[in-house]
Amino acid sequence: MSQAQDQALLVVDDLHVHFNVGRESLLPWSPPRLLKAVSGVSFTLRAGETLGIVGESGCGKSSLARALIGLNPVTAGSVKLAGRELAGLPASQWRPLRSEMQMIFQDPLSSLNPRMTIGEIIAEPLRTLQPSLSRVDVKHELDRVMARVGLLPNVINRYPHEFSGGQCQRVGIARALIVRPKLIICDEPVSALDVSIQAQVINLLVDLQKDEGLALIFIAHDLAVVRHISDRVMVMYLGKVMESAPADELFSRPQHPYTQALLSAVPIPDPQRQRSRVIQILEGDLPSPISPPSGCVFRTRCPQAFADCATDVPELREAECGGAHRLACRRH
């Protein structure tokens, strides 16, 4: 076993997540239709690393995240957390692993039970996952995580609706932290927040990651945020990984036509350069994930597509520029 695999916290191999979306017609024998939200995603996450996942709406980012934590069933493939296979595990055997992997959601307020106090919400994972802990220990842990995310101890008996979005997201983070996980999956954790609050929450996540050695999977469509927080970035399109590289490398030298188009859409905070930049606008809409295009899924909108793209499925392989840069494109 190589050094890299020894340190690997999460190994995802050829993961597929399909949803049954009814049949092609009303006849009961007509073939079922499958929505392939994630088709064949593989990656490795080292302990303490941050992986950013970007892509437009409907590219399968959230389905991937939910499958990793067991909210969606995995159709095929393997998810290994510290060497243990998670895919297809029954709920009862999942539970002990929950302490290692937690998730933060997009809409902070509606993700919290409006009928429970902040203290109850944050402490609940501990009460169920580690029922042997005494009341005093639970309180101690509760105080610890609340202080860690910057919540004052006197809010413990208040209800979620009495808080702002940023504070609710802190509650969400505290709730995830209390079981001392090794990995937190953040599904668009800041897209529902104001920009100033976004910065606070992101900085909190960065601090936590440094101090506690957390690994993060950070899903967002805000590329600046992803660049700021991630060690490595993975670009997804229609359920497949298009390109994956260290963050700075990906943002400075994007190889895949899709990544280039995505990055060209980011406004530049300098009026002169902003005016002179070339925006590559993608034609058309995202194709239906129920019947994705043959060959390369991006070819229908790719400015550089050629005939072979319709027949050959490009593998995700090391790019010519080498290093950890990987991409799936016939052009390179």
Place this chain on the structure above:
Amino acid sequence: MLKFILRRILLEALPTLLILVTVTFFLIRLAPGGPFSAEIDVPPEVKAAIEAKYRLDQSLPAQYFGYLADLTRGDFGPSFKYKDFTVNDLVNKAMPVSFRLGVTAFIIAVILGVGAGVTAALRQNTWIDYSVMGVAMIGVVLPNFVLAPVLALIFAIWLKLLPAGGWDGGRAIYMVLPVAVLCQHYISVIARITRGSMIEVLGSPFIRTARAKGLPMRYIVRRHALKPAMLPVISYLGPAFVGIITGSVVVETFFGIPGIGQLFVNGALNRDYPMVLGLTILIGTLMIVFNAIVDIVYGLIDPRIRIK
């Protein structure tokens, strides 16, 4: 809390009841015939004596204010039909019977209805869901005057397991059939409301959070989903409780149970003005009280609508 209750009584309950009494008082007198028109040809002196005894010789407004004055003393007047009894006596005797029957049916309806609804919601779109909801649909549409004779036929006449009627002080064996018929409709409605709101709650983001925390499904249902899913059920339960206690007219008549329902039917048929008025006030009061209880329970369940 005390302020809330006071405001409820002074500003809402009392005016509502006053309007209710007034409207009922005049409406029932609009109905043709009178309490004593059935009695054959009494001499005019006797008729005058009877009317004087029951204040029927006075003008309508005088009767109305006289009745209101009696009400403030808690006196609902004499029954015109059961001549030696006051309305208070009769209601006091019938109320415990209806109450016992109603509460039993109510508890059973809540337990079975909520249980069936939650079961169906957790197994949404499976054969379990479809069969529970199918049975509940039959329960909603099947009238109790059909179910009552059918059950009596099967269990009393054919199988000879249960009595076909009577009360006998409320012995358990006499209660089985009336309770079954009475709660049938409520079980079905509660099951359907519970299923619908449970499915909605289970799809909400905070349930997803709870699942991501790693809580077991049974715990999530009990701790996170049940309370919010109960809100629509509870708002139905307030009026349903009053209905189940006072409105069991068909059931009480069919099984010969001496409860409020029978009093109401007889009162209305005999133009027993004080009886009808008394029962109207009783039902109105219960309705107001239970709706207030529902509001308070709402606040207990959901901190966002807690009474300020």
